[in-house]
Amino acid sequence: MHVRTLVTIYATLAAAPALSQQIFDVWTTTWDRTQLLNYENLSPNPVNFVAASGTDDGDITIDDGTVHQSMAGFGASLTDSSALLLSKLKDKNAGNYWSLLGKLFDPTNGANAAGFTYLRVPLGASDFSANVYSFDDVDGDTHLNNFDIGKAPSYLFSTIRDIQGINPYLRVHILPWSPPAWMKDSGTMKGGSLVSGYTTVYANYLLKCLQGFQNRGIFAWAIGIQNEPQHSDPTYPSTSMSAYQEAQIGAALRSLMDANGFASVRLIGYEHNWDDAGDYPIKITEDAGNAFSGVAFHCYEGDVAQQSAFVNSFPDKEVYMTECTGVDGTDWWEDIKWYMDNLFIGSVNRGSSGALMWNLALDGNGSPKLPGAGSCSTACRAVVTVNSDGSYAFNQEYYSMAQASKAVLPRDTNGPFGQRIGSSVGGGLSSDLQVTAYVTERGNSSDWRRYSLVVLNSKDQKSGSYSPSSVKATIGFRGKLATYTFPVGVTTLWWYAQ
Numbered sequence: 001m002h003v004r005t006l007v008t009i010y011a012t013l014a015a016a017p018a019l020s021q022q023i024f025d026v027w028t029t030t031w032d033r034t035q036l037l038n039y040e041n042l043s044p045n046p047v048n049f050v051a052a053s054g055t056d057d058g059d060i061t062i063d064d065g066t067v068h069q070s071m072a073g074f075g076a077s078l079t080d081s082s083a084l085l086l087s088k089l090k091d092k093n094a095g096n097y098w099s100l101l102g103k104l105f106d107p108t109n110g111a112n113a114a115g116f117t118y119l120r121v122p123l124g125a126s127d128f129s130a131n132v133y134s135f136d137d138v139d140g141d142t143h144l145n146n147f148d149i150g151k152a153p154s155y156l157f158s159t160i161r162d163i164q165g166i167n168p169y170l171r172v173h174i175l176p177w178s179p180p181a182w183m184k185d186s187g188t189m190k191g192g193s194l195v196s197g198y199t200t201v202y203a204n205y206l207l208k209c210l211q212g213f214q215n216r217g218i219f220a221w222a223i224g225i226q227n228e229p230q231h232s233d234p235t236y237p238s239t240s241m242s243a244y245q246e247a248q249i250g251a252a253l254r255s256l257m258d259a260n261g262f263a264s265v266r267l268i269g270y271e272h273n274w275d276d277a278g279d280y281p282i283k284i285t286e287d288a289g290n291a292f293s294g295v296a297f298h299c300y301e302g303d304v305a306q307q308s309a310f311v312n313s314f315p316d317k318e319v320y321m322t323e324c325t326g327v328d329g330t331d332w333w334e335d336i337k338w339y340m341d342n343l344f345i346g347s348v349n350r351g352s353s354g355a356l357m358w359n360l361a362l363d364g365n366g367s368p369k370l371p372g373a374g375s376c377s378t379a380c381r382a383v384v385t386v387n388s389d390g391s392y393a394f395n396q397e398y399y400s401m402a403q404a405s406k407a408v409l410p411r412d413t414n415g416p417f418g419q420r421i422g423s424s425v426g427g428g429l430s431s432d433l434q435v436t437a438y439v440t441e442r443g444n445s446s447d448w449r450r451y452s453l454v455v456l457n458s459k460d461q462k463s464g465s466y467s468p469s470s471v472k473a474t475i476g477f478r479g480k481l482a483t484y485t486f487p488v489g490v491t492t493l494w495w496y497a498q
Ligand SMILES: *[C@@H]1O[C@H](CO)[C@@H](O)[C@H](O)[C@H]1NC(C)=O
Pocket: 011, 444, 445, 446, 447
């Protein structure tokens, strides 16, 4: 019996007092890959929350009286390179293309898919483009008469539209790696800074990007001003931009957006590493707080705990973890532990409304890349590896994010996303468990809310070789306890309650 049927039955037993909650839906990815986003419906033997006391090796407590941020979900960047590989796959093997997009993006309740909802898209060239371009490469065109959104490859827009067709919740976050070369002191998109006199021109350029995407059928959910503003590199599009300058552009762009039908679009600042969380993002928010909805972090310097420096200063602003990449040659399970610990549980527990990897798709060599780009000197690994023969393979980035995504997807068509609620772990083995929990409101308020729990069990006892052991844990919810034995790996559980 599916849990939905049970909900219906319970709803008809209106007089029945204090019905107990039951865990029916479980997704599991284990350290040894014997289970990979494996779905199990526990019917007819669900795990019951029962009136009980006592403790176990792990004691997880859910506090649904404390509701934190609403989630926007998980995903990756659709670089030009990712879009090129996917569009080539569509030409070569349309069946594989559509099944791949389905496994990545189908948000349907019960779908055997990750249901990614967050797509970050570079505006103009990045280090994963075929060539260097902006949307207006005519020198000195300060009125942007030659602005042309069609400078982006057509496969970028067609791929986004295909994804939108699968996932109506898709949130597209656009941002540039560089202003056009002629607006910069370096005269090139590869490094340098925006000339200060072009602040307003550049804000207008970004407005035109929003309009250009809209004209291509893509209404952006968020926009950024500059990817990694503290990193100028002569080998690929990049820009050094001060917090002062980003705040000025932000204020100008916010006014333009509000006046041109983009008032609902988030402006998200910073887009750089955790290590400067106590400085740059705080400065732009102090200078132009009304312009920015929040800020985004990358994982390459510092650590996730530093995110709290911003969150504690501006608890009402949003936070996103928008970029991190795997590289060739690392260990599958060690990576999953790190990702859950730092991104898909760790960053979320420190306020992130979304968490994303870098490239959505690359080939097995971390290509194609911009010729000469010095980034990803050890080949970067994407969420999915797409091969030239038309086959594809999901990487550890896919499975770890999918386990998190399943916990926050809207339960009902057009229903809201999950919101993080309080969770904590005690017990003798508490250091082996990392947890986060969510509540998802229903489209119809008379239906029971969905509760979900994501658990990393890292008790692999590695010393030379692994000696993994499951952890039996209690889950405390509204004064009752369920008991579940978590294998070493990642587990996502669902239950329903009024
Ligand atoms: C919500 O659910 C209740 C109970 O099943 C039902 O009577 C009502 O018509 C539903 N409302 C909507 C708007 O679907």
